[in-house]
Amino acid sequence: MSVEQLSEADFDGADELVDRVQQTLAQRVEEEMSRHSDGMAPEGVERELAGKLIDDVLSAEIKESAARGRPFLDPGKEWFVKQAVMAEMFGLGRLEPLLADEGVENIDIIGNEPVWLSYADGTVMRAPRIAPTDEALLRWLQRLAARHGRTERAINSSSPLLNMELPGGERLAATIEVSDRPHVSIRRHRLSKTGLEDLRQRGMISTGQLALLRAAVRAEKNVVVCGRQRAGKTTLLRALCWEIPPDERFATLETEFELGLHRHRDRFPAVVAFEERVGTVVADLSHLVWQSLRMHTTRTIVGEVRGREIIPMLDALSTGGSGSLSTLHARNAGDAVNRMARLCLEGNSAWTPELAHETVAHAIDLIVHIDLVADGSGLDRYVAEIVSVEAGEYGRPARTYLFQRSTDSSGTIGRRSVPTGNLPTDIDDYERAGFDRNWLTCGSDGEWILRRAGDRDA
16 A cells, blocks of 8 residues: 555544654564674565564554543554554655655655645645654654665764665755754656757757757767756756767766666666765765776766865866766856856865866866746746857966847847857867757757746746
8 A cells, every 4th residue: 555545544643653653663673683693684574573563562552542541543543553654664654655746846844844845837835744743753864864875874963964865866955953953855856867859848958059968968078067956957967968878988976866877777888876975085076086087987977066076077177088067056157167166276275266267267168057937837947058168368268158148129138048159169079079050150049949838847
């Protein structure tokens, strides 16, 4: 029976009862498991043991409740409690039906309050709480970290931050003690197999932009995708990866797995997927960049650049690396250049601003900026700028805007970007990869497929 069906059998006080039974059962199971000579046993054995003990634990709890004047449970409610307890211990509990809703993009939890659901079209709704108390939510988080974390992860007083991937590929971030109450945010990436053509059909990129980006990947250009939160950076990055030849061996580096390319071995049989190990210096992103280069990979995909990992990444790119892709938080393409330079200076105090800008200029070929606009029909995500980068005067980055928002005779700036008529100095590389320069010089609007009013966003 699914967790969705469990919610239909819910009753007053069920959350508290499930929580009490789960705590007692977990302790009983732990005591029994500790009798193994090594203190460990396969998860299947643990689940089987819990199934054998749960009747006794529930019966004792019901009798204790009855002694306090609460009514006995009918068979249907007993069944509900047992199923809910097992779902809490070995699954995702009340989170599962929320993740089953394909339209949900973000799930935000504050303690034991009703959950906030954000849909891809901008709709925000409330859903039933995940746990009856803040303490129960913390225990739930600890079980998730222990059972589903790919690497050793925990959340407690000494480790108040938790970042991990859930079994379905969703990203979970949680905080305790450093925040007023336990806070949990879950981000779903619903478009795991989306390519550039899919994004064109959704109005995120134009036909001309698709042609340029496809050629950039094939020509092994180093591309940075930038934008603010929820703009769709990871979605576009993943789509670019689907342009990489199937037989190519490349590496992905992430703090938590989000791209999920390793889950599509039929399409990416040789991908080497790295995930940072929390609290281990030798396995942070900056070290994993160097490790990936030693494993015969042709290009490096960095899920998000936000720290000192930018230095080995840019160094590798500027000394011969090619075809690498990454994302970055930035307000526009120009800001992305400055932000990369700032990260270099923050990562190594010995660097000078001149060295930082020169390194960026020699390492990055293309910057793609995604904008996010809320309008009457929902959220509109689209590529607003594409900028070619090269070393200019005094080695500083010189930017050539290839796509930019249009401006009419009154000075009004349009939403969709159009070709500027400019050509990158390395246009020959793009043309050898199948690109037609007419997409940049013909003066058309880029052939956008615009969303109709009422359409749900990607």
